[in-house]
Amino acid sequence: MVFYFSGTGNSRRAAKQIAELLGDELVPINACLKKGKKEAFRSERPLVIVAPTYSWQMPKVVERWIRETTFEANQSIYFVLTCGGSVGDAAAYAKKLCVEKGLRFMGLALVAMPNNYVALSNTPDAAECASILEKAAERTVELTALIQRGEPFPDAAVSLMDRLYSGPVNGLFYALFVHDKGFAASEACTSCGKCAQRCPLNNISITDGKPVWHGNCTHCMACIGGCPVEAIEYKSASKGNRRYYIMED
Numbered sequence: 001m002v003f004y005f006s007g008t009g010n011s012r013r014a015a016k017q018i019a020e021l022l023g024d025e026l027v028p029i030n031a032c033l034k035k036g037k038k039e040a041f042r043s044e045r046p047l048v049i050v051a052p053t054y055s056w057q058m059p060k061v062v063e064r065w066i067r068e069t070t071f072e073a074n075q076s077i078y079f080v081l082t083c084g085g086s087v088g089d090a091a092a093y094a095k096k097l098c099v100e101k102g103l104r105f106m107g108l109a110l111v112a113m114p115n116n117y118v119a120l121s122n123t124p125d126a127a128e129c130a131s132i133l134e135k136a137a138e139r140t141v142e143l144t145a146l147i148q149r150g151e152p153f154p155d156a157a158v159s160l161m162d163r164l165y166s167g168p169v170n171g172l173f174y175a176l177f178v179h180d181k182g183f184a185a186s187e188a189c190t191s192c193g194k195c196a197q198r199c200p201l202n203n204i205s206i207t208d209g210k211p212v213w214h215g216n217c218t219h220c221m222a223c224i225g226g227c228p229v230e231a232i233e234y235k236s237a238s239k240g241n242r243r244y245y246i247m248e249d
């Protein structure tokens with residue numbers, strides 16, 4: 001069973017490719033989070049979690065969701081983190097979670113995809129995105145072959161900096177940056193409601209025709225990246241940054 005969490009579509013794309021190659025079921029964690037209920041899944045085949053990298057770790061919302069979800073039958077679990085280039089020491093944290101849950105850790109592998117962090121940085125241009133996505137698809141085929149054969153993903157080398165990024169830097173990053181106070185919609189907003197529909201945490205409502213953020217944000221970038229008229233900004237940090245959104249609705 002292939003589970004994915006995705007803000008702007010990279011992880012969904014990789015997960016869909018893996019599920020198609022394996023002929024396995026694709027389950028959106030986004031929809032599970034939106035429902036807000038604890039769930040149980042039964043899979044005779046290995047579990048595969050595909051998610052973005054947030055500050056050199058699996059997103060906290062995904063970690064929490066795994067912790068609260070029941071997995072029956074097959075207990076082997078692979079982690080595929082899409083990222084802009086580095087997952088640091090994310091594997092150590094995924095492994096620890098598996099020990100807690102009694103799951104069999106089969107490794108964590110990265111797939112480099114376009115950086116989607118439009119709130120705080122620019123994203124690659126269309127040509128660069130196309131080239132990155134092509135390489136990502138090749139890498140995904142290689143990883144799927146390992147899953148198909150029941151082999152673990154190979155361990156990646158981890159430096160002291162990787163440990164620092166995934167450890168203390170991750171903690172600081174969440175405390176300092178991961179909140180929604182900076183989001184606002186401009187007059188360009190057409191009240192289409194897409195940002196509210198897409199937010200995986202149901203953190204946005206449309207009030208008097210404009211989005212309002214309610215303080216429970218994981219910085220997935222679905223709202224700002226996916227707004228069809230680019231009406232959303234994150235303070236002044238997102239001004240002029242290219243929007244990135246390849247999620248299929």
Ligand SMILES: Cc1cc2nc3c(=O)[nH]c(=O)nc-3n(C[C@H](O)[C@H](O)[C@H](O)COP(=O)(O)O)c2cc1C
Nearest residue numbers: 007008009010011052053055056083084085086116
């Ligand atoms: C809050 C946030 C933190 C991020 N941190 C990292 C990171 O530590 N390392 C990295 O390579 N990319 C990082 N990125 C880039 C995303 O992991 C990457 O673009 C991912 O493929 C997005 O997946 P999605 O489209 O499925 O949401 C970050 C993006 C966001 C929004």
Ligand code: SF4
Nearest residue numbers: 189190192193195227
């Ligand atoms: S997606 Fe954009 S245009 Fe639509 S309601 Fe949200 S801010 Fe407004």
Ligand code: SF4
Nearest residue numbers: 199217218220221223
């Ligand atoms: S408010 Fe926007 S960035 Fe925050 S979780 Fe919802 S869609 Fe993602």
